[in-house]
Amino acid sequence: MEMRMYFMLIRASIKSRLQYKFNFIFSMLMAMLLNVSEFLMIAFVLLKFNSIQGWSIYEVGYLYSVILLSKTLYRTFASDVHHLEKYLVSGDLDSFFIRPIPILLTLMSQNFFLLIGELLQGTFIILICIQHFHSIGQVDLWIIPITILIILAGSIILFSIGLATSTLGFWLTRVEMLQNLTEDAAMNAVRYPLSLYPNWLKGIFLTILPLGFINYLPALYILKQDVGIWIIGATIMVACLCLWLSLRFWKIGLSRYQSTGS
């Protein structure tokens, strides 16, 4: 029943978006351009120098597209979890308390927006990379289901980090700057091999903000065979643990909620 209402709210959200067709297409194209330029920035460096610490352009492309597709799933299905701050500042979260579905599901259904640009770009890059790995015999076709699995697990990890950061808003109200650190800066860092960073930073990406489990560690198994298949199981377990912890934290935060709006 709750999920039925959640999907009903999502349908309504999509319809409201499509009312403004020009805005919809324009914003989609612009988002795509933004992501392409971000990838080109590192691609140009790799085209000139061939590799970074033994990681080729295709391998870095794989790391990049796994994190991009995970982020796309997270932001598509939980866009306003990232924007909880505006509900806290305006007091609009009040109305969610009287709705017949859980507050988190209501929040997730707000401003549902399929990030087509990111989805197409991420899929395009990952397919080119996989095709290359396959053509040189680096991987078999089983890379496809494993990649889908780690993208799904990755989106759960990103969602959990996003939810935990937003939940801090129940105490701090303003969390945008913090999100810039825990989401934007962290996601930017894990687009590249973690071996580039000093141990303290690597440690952060494997513990407090476990984004290393989304692409780098699985890639060590899939592309380099440096670790065993157990790393895929570990990624799924980390995703489940992060989700459980973030939902617990969300419940605590919600119980502290005090409306700030007028």
Added chain:
Amino acid sequence: MLFAMLAKKNYARNLQYRSSHLVHNVASFIFGFVYVSIWIGIGESNSLGEYGVKGMITYVAFNQACLWLTLFITNSLGMEQSVRTGQISLDLMRPVHLFYHLMSKEWGQIFYQFVYKFLPIYFIYFFLFSLQVPQQFSTYFWTAIALILAGYICICINYLIGVVSLWTTESKWLFWVNYAFSMLLSGFFIPVEWLPGVFYQLSMYSPYPYIQYYVTRIYLGYESYSVLLGSVAWCIFFTVLCLAATSIMRKKLEVQGG
């Protein structure tokens, strides 16, 4: 006088959020740290031309700090928000030109960001990576001039983005497109001469190298100050565009709120 007053007021307004901005500095520091780490990694097995690994670290670190004076200024100088609330109609009625008014305010913002973002971030990099610093006073002087001109070019570009918000609700995307082009073509992460052919040409014929690349090259002592003639030319070009755009928007103004 009005310029100084508007800049001062905006600077003072920002002071209220100093502690919050410190968290932002940490994020910015991490971004720069990642880029520096990438170049250190590349430098392990490649020659980095005239820069060398040490020079490249200084190049990227200085560029990262400079972003707070160039690219990370107020989105569309706040015009998008003004159009939404209807405030733009009042701003246009003021006995001062809209461009001058918004530009003056933004210089206050830039000066605040110089003190509370540029300096702290650069000092951390300086101690962490033992960065090279220029030995001659004239280098600091010309770098400062280059930064002021770069800041002015960015103010003009954001003003033009703001003007577009009068005709579309999606002008915020132009801010991000400008951001994307700047990241790619300004030489912020990769020196312009290392860009592939077409992108190198594109960069050379755009204002973007004058926002980051030439500023940092002057600071590192690789470029003569004569290159700033190009910055001045772009400043004049954008000033004319901003004035022309203002006269067009004065003819027909539609606001969304009010």
